[in-house]
Amino acid sequence: MQVFLKKGGIREIGGWLVAEQIAPGYFELVGFTVDLEGGTRDRFRSLPSLHTEQLDQILLANGNRVGRVDYLGEWHSHPTFPPVPSKMDLSSMINMVENSGPSFAALVIVRLLDTFSIESTITTFQRGQSPIGGRLLIDDTPSEKLFHD
Numbered sequence: 001m002q003v004f005l006k007k008g009g010i011r012e013i014g015g016w017l018v019a020e021q022i023a024p025g026y027f028e029l030v031g032f033t034v035d036l037e038g039g040t041r042d043r044f045r046s047l048p049s050l051h052t053e054q055l056d057q058i059l060l061a062n063g064n065r066v067g068r069v070d071y072l073g074e075w076h077s078h079p080t081f082p083p084v085p086s087k088m089d090l091s092s093m094i095n096m097v098e099n100s101g102p103s104f105a106a107l108v109i110v111r112l113l114d115t116f117s118i119e120s121t122i123t124t125f126q127r128g129q130s131p132i133g134g135r136l137l138i139d140d141t142p143s144e145k146l147f148h149d
């Protein structure tokens, strides 16, 4: 993700999170889609073919996993301000879980601090409930990123 954040520079970039549920309330991030172009607001409302194609590839690459691998939510960067959900971020996610999309989704917001570190938050959204901050656990070994709602 650091590579993409560097490419994005001061532009906000983002995409979808793809995860396997490994226990109730625990998800292991297995991949993410990314749109390096600006103007990613529409990702909340539509299913752009770019993300669908990338999602299909991630699902294919993880077909041997025991648990169900699926769309978990959204991620994007806040290159120039703290990585906490804005009012628009919150309302977009709430609108998605309440009206159109899955009844549960996570939002990860990241900011590149320097070459080696990323600052991030995760917020989970469940239909009929208020958003809550979750815990993002980052393992030392690459590709082992766990998070908990």
Ligand SMILES: [Zn+2]
Binding pocket: 076, 077, 078, 084, 085, 086, 089, 109
């Ligand atoms: Zn945002």
